[in-house]
Amino acid sequence: PSTPLHPPPSTPPRAGEPDFAEKHPLETAWTLWFDNPAAKQKQSSWGQTLRAVYTFSTVEDFWALYNNVIPPSRLSPGSDLHLFREGIEPKWEDPSCEGGGKWGVALPKGAAAALDAHWLHAALACVGEQFPDGDEVCGVVVNVRPKQNRIALWTRTASNEAAQVAIGRQLKETFGLPESAKIGFLSHADAKRGDRNMKDKYTV
Numbered sequence: 736p737s738t739p740l741h742p743p744p745s746t747p748p749r750a751g752e753p754d755f756a757e758k759h760p761l762e763t764a765w766t767l768w769f770d771n772p773a774a775k776q777k778q779s780s781w782g783q784t785l786r787a788v789y790t791f792s793t794v795e796d797f798w799a800l801y802n803n804v805i806p807p808s809r810l811s812p813g814s815d816l817h818l819f820r821e822g823i824e825p826k827w828e829d830p831s832c833e834g835g836g837k838w839g840v841a842l843p844k845g846a847a848a849a850l851d852a853h854w855l856h857a858a859l860a861c862v863g864e865q866f867p868d869g870d871e872v873c874g875v876v877v878n879v880r881p882k883q884n885r886i887a888l889w890t891r892t893a894s895n896e897a898a899q900v901a902i903g904r905q906l907k908e909t910f911g912l913p914e915s916a917k918i919g920f921l922s923h924a925d926a927k928r929g930d931r932n933m934k935d936k937y938t939v
């Protein structure tokens with residue numbers, strides 16, 4: 736948007752009063768991306784409709800954006816939202832992602848409130864730096880699909896098992912999943928090969 740999300744108040748706060756116009760900086764800036772390709776994409780042409788929507792770097796601007804974006808449950812099937820650290824493109828080919836992978840969580844269809852809640856909790860965990868080895872976290876994606884929605888947390892170094900496992904455990908906690916629920920980590924290198932029988936590199 737071209738107008739500021741939080742216009743400054745007309746009078747400055749008086750001495751001793753809280754400054755409600757003050758913004759609280761996040762550790763890094765984040766960019767929300769949106770994609771809604773008309774048809775199923777080939778690997779070679781994938782990403783042509785992917786667009787960066789908005790970059791923010793404060794808690795207040797996160798909420799301003801959140802309150803103005805259609806939640807995943809109301810997006811049309813085929814849509815993706817990506818929330819990534821500024822400067823990292825949500826693509827396997829990005830230098831920060833190419834050696835990485837993702838923890839994927841499949842969400843049952845029809846649970847609209849749960850989908851939106853999981854997306855919000857995942858986004859808050861990212862921008863609030865709740866994950867161990869936080870530098871590993873590139874961003875989070877929600878895929879809205881006809882059969883099953885998915886949320887995936889993208890990380891940087893697939894070969895760093897200790898970091899990925901710690902992050903995967905935290906993601907389960909963020910989502911309130913029981914110990915018995917299993918989630919899997921897939922490296923982008925394996926995803927690229929498009930092998931139907933590809934196996935998770937790690938599970939927690």
Ligand code: MGP
Binds near residue numbers: 782825
């Ligand atoms: P997808 O969007 O992750 O899954 O990738 P979707 O749409 O649910 O489809 P399904 O195959 O899991 O049923 C779909 C396809 O998009 C992949 O097989 C790739 O061909 C392509 N694709 C996805 N991503 C994230 C990338 C990427 O980062 N780079 C490139 N080049 N292609 C990608």
